[in-house]
Amino acid sequence: MELPFAEPYKIKVVEPLRRSTREEREAWISESSYNLFKLRSEQVFIDLLTDSGTSAMSHNQWSEMMLGDESYAGSASFFKLKEVINKMLGMPLFVPTHQGRAAENLLFSAMLRKGDLVPGNAHFDTTKGHIEFRNAIAVDCTIDEASDTGLYHPFKGNIDLEKLEKVLRENPREKIPLCLITITCNTSGGQPVSMKNIKEVSSLCKKYGIPVFFDAARFAENAYFIKTREEEYAARDIDEIVLEMFSYADGATMSSKKDAIVNIGGFLACRDEKLFERISMYCILYEGYLTYGGLAGRDLAAIAQGLKEGCSFDYLESRVKQVEYLGRLLKNYGVPIQEPTGGHAVFVDANKMLPHIPREEFQAQSLAVELYLEGGVRGVEIGALLADRDPKTRENRYPRLELLRLAIPRRVYTVNHIEYVAACLGNIYERRDSIRRGFKIVREAPIMRHFTVELERC
DSSP states (O other), X not given: OOOOOOOXXXXXXXXXXXXXXXXXXXXXXXXXXXXXXXXXXXXXXXXOSOSSSOSOOOHHHHHHHHTOOOOSSSOHHHHXXXXXXXXXXXXXXXXXXXXXXXXXXXXXXXXXXXXXXXEXXXXXXXXXXXXXXXXXXXXXXXXXXXXXTTSOOTTTTOBOHHHHHHHHHHSOGGGOOOEEEESSBTTTTSBOOOHHHHHHHHHHHHHHTOOEEEEOTTHHHHHHHHHHHXXXXXXXXXXXXXXXHHHTOSEEEEETTTTTOOSSOEEEEEXXXXXXXXXXXXXXXXXXXXXXXXXXXXXXXXXXXXXXXXXXXHHHHHHHHHHHHHXXXXXXXXXXXXXXOOSXXXXXXXXXXXXXXXXXXXXXXXXXXXXXXXXXXXOEEESHHHHOBOTTTOOBOOOSOOEEEEEOOTTTOOHHHHHHHHHHHHHHHHTGGGOOOOEEEEEOOSSSGGGTOEEEEO
16 A cells, blocks of 8 residues: 655644634624735634745754844854855855845845836736835736646746847846746746746846846745656755756845745845945845844744755655645635646635626635635735736736635644635635625725725625
């Protein structure tokens, strides 16, 4: 008999969860203006809002926390992290930041000007927010296959080279400060980018003199997919694949709250010393001195350990298989999802699930609210609310994909939790035709509105 798959860890500490009633949830979500970000954590049974900073650290990471050096300058924990980043990513220069969007702030403060273009693969919310806040333009060059949720493509995060070259060819070099590759590509469904595509994008950008940066929040998951889906890398270690990936980049922003498996932290790494000088100035201005960057020494030490653990094949296999399992269960219930499943989340196709709700009434948000009401499960909308308004026309932007993201925290939930989530969505799928109303906006922020938006039933 073939042995079943088992997680390569055991549980040492547990946190009690409270089961709520549907009546309670109806009151809570109404009081929260139908914005799941505004719910209190104790009002949520299974929290799949994000995998960012919500994962369980290992005993080795907690040990490193106790060894943290809290010196303001020259912390030993900083140099421990510097050594790991240099060895694993091949990036000689870096500054720590308190999280990924802070790294984006430093990068774009140093490189971006009004009217600039930043081509890439489906920039995520904070990335696009930082770009548009500076009156610049994020240009999506993702392959068209990413928009067909029912189509199998092993690397739906890939950049379309023809789209990219069109941007590079038709605009002055000085208007394109960088090309950004998000690995894995969150907005298109946690989809990976192939090593072949990374090489080709890097080569094309070099031709036009454009530096390439990674949004590297989930770089280890991307390396896992390269190993398991690109035949020539099947025998390569994850560490080797990671080092080659980063060899094609000039720098990277990183939210350590994802693949470094910590609760807070990030960094910005690069190779260019002149750029690093500008970044350093902004780091001191916004984040703190260069050897702590808004973090405690214990956080730096935990990140260093987490980066190593996050590149373990056994861990990554367990991580991805849990996501795959949820996707498989949902398909068995008939629930339409982005295929293949990504590395950190399952993305439900709300347009196919609730086609009778007009896009103006925010299909994915409607599905997210229904999931919470059904079983106390919190997901997040990746659709028109997140897409925000056009900076010039102020009209709503309606992306090709309306997705409900179910982001799975690392080493947190069991198989029973996953099966519970799937059953909740299965129930919704059975009664989907009875869901007749979506939502309209009552109040919204001028940028990145989805975090604080207030809604009411149509």
